[in-house]
Amino acid sequence: MSAWERWWNAGKKLLHRDRGTPRQPRSGPGAGQxxxxxxxxxxxxxxxxxxxxxxxxEHAYESHAQDLEHRAMRVMTSVYEKxxxxxxxxxxxxxxxxxxxxxxxxxxxxxHGIEVKKREVRLSLLVLVVSSLVYLALYWITNRxxxx
Amino acid sequence: MIDPYTFIRLVTVSLGLVWxxxxxxxxxxxxxxxxxxxxxxxxxxxxxxxWIAIACLRATVLDPxxxxxxxxxxxxxxxxxxx
Numbered sequence: 001m002s003a004w005e006r007w008w009n010a011g012k013k014l015l016h017r018d019r020g021t022p023r024q025p026r027s028g029p030g031a032g033q034x035x036x037x038x039x040x041x042x043x044x045x046x047x048x049x050x051x052x053x054x055x056x057x058e059h060a061y062e063s064h065a066q067d068l069e070h071r072a073m074r075v076m077t078s079v080y081e082k083x084x085x086x087x088x089x090x091x092x093x094x095x096x097x098x099x100x101x102x103x104x105x106x107x108x109x110x111x112h113g114i115e116v117k118k119r120e121v122r123l124s125l126l127v128l129v130v131s132s133l134v135y136l137a138l139y140w141i142t143n144r145x146x147x148x
Numbered sequence: 149m150i151d152p153y154t155f156i157r158l159v160t161v162s163l164g165l166v167w168x169x170x171x172x173x174x175x176x177x178x179x180x181x182x183x184x185x186x187x188x189x190x191x192x193x194x195x196x197x198x199w200i201a202i203a204c205l206r207a208t209v210l211d212p213x214x215x216x217x218x219x220x221x222x223x224x225x226x227x228x229x230x231x
Contacts, residue, residue: 106186110203113178117171117207118214124167125217128160132224135156142152 157225164221175204 179200183191191199209215 110182113182114203114206117175117203118211120171121208121214122211122217124164124171125214125221128164129217129221129224131160131163132157132221135153135160136224136227139153 161225175200 183196207214209218
């Protein structure tokens with residue numbers, strides 16, 4: 001196709017567009033592409049911009065993903081270590097408290113048992129002493145010397 | 149014929165011996181129970197017997213009132229009266 005025919009076709013297209021469709025305002029990414037840019041061309045341009053933006057974002061993400069991963073790993077590791085130390089300390093404290101409480105409970109139970117045994121022994125001895133005294137008194141009464 | 153006071157003394161001594169025997173039996177039984185309860189502490193036999201002996205002493209002669217009653221009972225039983 002010669003240069004003249006190309007110009008001719010472009011003029012006809014421009015004429016048909018001016019007659020058939022309302023004139024679009026010259027704004028947006030397709031404004032500088034010449035007067036022959038149609039809706040399909042605008043869509044292609046927006047696709048191109050979209051692809052370009054996606055590529056830029058992907059490139060930026062890939063370039064920073066490793067660094068972000070390392071930083072996140074460091075942060076999570078430090079947080080985990082702090083949490084682990086805190087948990088370990090809390091667990092040791094809880095275990096120590098439980099052992100102390102159990103030892104105190106055993107000690108109280110032993111002391112209570114000893115007190116009970118003391119009372120039993122005391123009661124038995126008291127019964128024996130009282131019975132011995134009673135019968136000693138009876139013996140003294142029955143065997144006392146006669147009054148002059 | 150047996151003297152009444154001697155008879156009563158024999159009865160009280162027998163009663164004391166029976167009570168002592170039953171107390172010892174209960175003590176051995178309770179010590180066995182406690183030994184089972186305290187098995188996780190892995191107490192050795194020597195220290196375990198030592199603790200039992202200390203508990204027995206604390207329940208009897210190491211208690212001032214019980215010691216006084218025991219001394220009084222022995223004094224009453226050794227009075228030179230009767231048969």
